[in-house]
Every structure is written in C-alpha cells, then in structure tokens.
Amino acid sequence: MTIKYDRNNNNGMPNKKGYKFLDTIEEVLMQDLKDIDGFLNIGRQAAKGERDIYFACKDFRKRSKVLFKI
16 A cells, blocks of 8 residues: 655655554554454555555455555
C-alpha cells in the first residue's frame, strides 16, 4: 500500500501530525489483516512524499477489500 503525503518543508518526510495519521492507518490495517489469518506485515518505508506498507499474504482478495475500505 502506498500513501502519499505532503513532503514540503520537511525534507521529504511527513510532519508529526502526518506521522500520527500514517501510524493510525497502519494500526487499522494490522487489526484487519492479522498474521494468524495469513497476513504478515513485512515492513514500511517513508520517503519522497510516500509511505509504503508491505504485506505478504495468502489471500489477496481480503487484502484488496480492506485497503479499498480504508
């Protein structure tokens, strides 16, 4: 999942409010995509106005539905 944010005035990184918002989105993802159900959060990266969240999963359909909902 890639989330774009305003990278101006912060060297390409989100500001404090932006970080909190991005963390909230990731927490919601973790609640819906549990590792016990075959979804493994393998990492994240924030740079150049984008935050990427990486999941390995058995069922891409549920992941797609959850991402669309969010």
